[in-house]
Amino acid sequence: MTYLKTIFAAASIVALAGCSLQEPYLRPPAGAPVAYPAGPAYAANEPAGALAAADTGWAEFLGDASLRRLVRIALDNNRDLRVAMLRVEQASAQLQLQRAATLPQVDLAASGSNSKNNAASTGDASRNHGVTHNRSVGLSASWELDFFGRLRSLDEVAREQYLATSHARQAAQIALVAQVSEQYLAMLAFGEQLAVSNDTELAARESYRIARLRYDTGTGSELDATLAQGVVQQAHANQASLTRQQAQARNALVLLLGQNLPADLPAPVPLRDLALMADIPAGLPSDLLLRRPDVQQAEALLRAENARIGVARAAFFPQIALTATAGTASSSLGNLFNAGSGAWSFAPQLLLPLFDGGANQANLDAVKIGKDIGVAQYQKSVQGAFREVADGLAARGTYEAELAARQAYSDTQQRRLALAELRYDNGVDDYLSVLNAKTDLYNAQIALVAARLNRWNSLLELYRALGGGWREHGAT
DSSP, X not given: OHHHHHHHHHHHHHHHTOOOOOOOOOOOOOOSOSSOOOSTTSOSSOOSSOOOGGGSOHHHHBOOHHHHXXXXXXXXHOHHHHHHHHHHHHHHHHHHHHHHTTSOEEEEEEEEEEEOOOOOOTTOTTTTXXXXXXXXXXXXXXXXXXXXXXXXXXXXXXXXXXXXXXXXXXXXXXHHHHHHHHHHHHHHHHHHHXXXXXXXXXXXXXXXXXXXXXHHTTSSOHHHHHHHHHHHHHHHHHHHHHHHHHHHHXXXXXXXXXXXXXXXXXXXXXXXXXXBOOOOOOOOGGGHHHHOHHHHHHHHHHHHHHHHHHHHHHTTSOEEEEEEEEEEEESSGGGTTSTTOEEEEEEEEEEOOOOOTTHHHHHHHHHHHHHHHHHHHHHHHHHHHHHHHHHHHHHHHHHHHHHHHHHHHHHHHHHHHHHHHHHHHTTSSOHHHHHHHHHHHHHHHXXXXXXXXXXXXXXXXXXXXXXXXXXXXXXX
16 A cells, blocks of 8 residues: 555656646637617617516516416426436536546456466476465556646536536526417417407308398399308418417427426416516626527537647647556465565556657647637627527517507508498498408408517517526526
């Protein structure tokens, strides 16, 4: 044991004197503007006093109780999120494995052998002797001296990959919260549009009945009856399309949940009465570097690529390993630990690459290119995040005005239809004016529901783009 202590102490001194060939990491320029865009599409003032999106829990942001329940189910059951969590555990195990490589490997070995020599040679002194016994017990230790920082660089690669998978898991949760919300809202929107289509179909059937009756009694034209029948047929087509889209949105939601929708889920709230937080401050673009998990993931991967350069450079220098054993050996088990049975060995090894056909240089060049790729991917991640936030701010600054205009347009078309039907009933106008009014009203009502859906989706996307959705409850 004294020999091993001496060896380890000497190795520690040598290791402390080692150097690192890894380049110092410098965060590259993000390549994004220092401020969000301004103009007619953007709100003039930021909401004051509100928590940042990343500090606002999704349970507070999503004001609908049914939606909050569905998000909770998805976080518990979604398979993609489960895979992301398992990858974090896998990366943690890989990090521990790499850190173990920097420590001495110590093993306990015990062996025993019996042998007898029956060789025919008369000169063999052991010929026809009895069985020879050999017993040994010992400790063996091996340690690679990280003189040029190869193992430290590998450790940093593993650590940054672990951080990247951890950030990826956060990004997966943020995306899942947004996806569940969007599919739930889509299911509600298709349901409301289907209700509009059903009402249109009922009114169209009644109009067709009256137009047909007038034609049969000679008080109306066949053209009017044919036009009214066309409205009914178009309403049937719209019903089939919206029924299909609603079912598909429900199926997508079930997939995200990992189970069927709860049977006791409360009746949906109309989109116009839905409650989502609209006052989310955007903050500064630089906040995205700290708030967006996908940006943090891209930077962690970049740091890993930077650490790989140290590994590639260390391949040009010697690898030094120490191997030592200490123990006892005896021909009999009873004398194994007696005085004078000790045995030890010390075998330092140095491996210096002399000729590799340019493999080490090619590897270093490839790793440097990998870092350049990481820089580009990091900058793309930042720029993409900036664009998503800017789009969300433009949507927040314009959807209120659009919704007010579409509501007014829908009310106008409702009044127009009433006047057109009155003129037709009094014989002042033909049925074509009624048909046009009905078509325009239907399109206006469908567009109004779609605008409400787009408004809520834009707020969800802004919340996600600013890093919201990782917390369940707001930061205190």
